[in-house]
Amino acid sequence: MKKIRNSMVRRCPRLGNPVPFNYCEFCGDEQQPCFKILDCWWEHFDVMQYLKDNLTEDQFSRLMEARPKPKVASLIELIEQARKRNS
């Protein structure tokens, strides 16, 4: 992945201090992007397109799978699991 956008910095909600974009690109498992990279950077630039252009298809798929689900989707999933357990 190309190392660009290094001058962009934002406050990391996980660490509580400022981090450069290139930190977010490589701080995940196996030096992959952080699972929150889309949520954290979408307001700053087209991070989705940037990642599509710079990650392999496999890396991009793994990132999409690792993304946190919206709370409503998580709740619906939990309700479905409870229903299956009780039926």
Ligand code: SF4
């Ligand atoms: S993408 Fe990850 S490391 Fe980067 S600011 Fe967000 S939570 Fe922190």
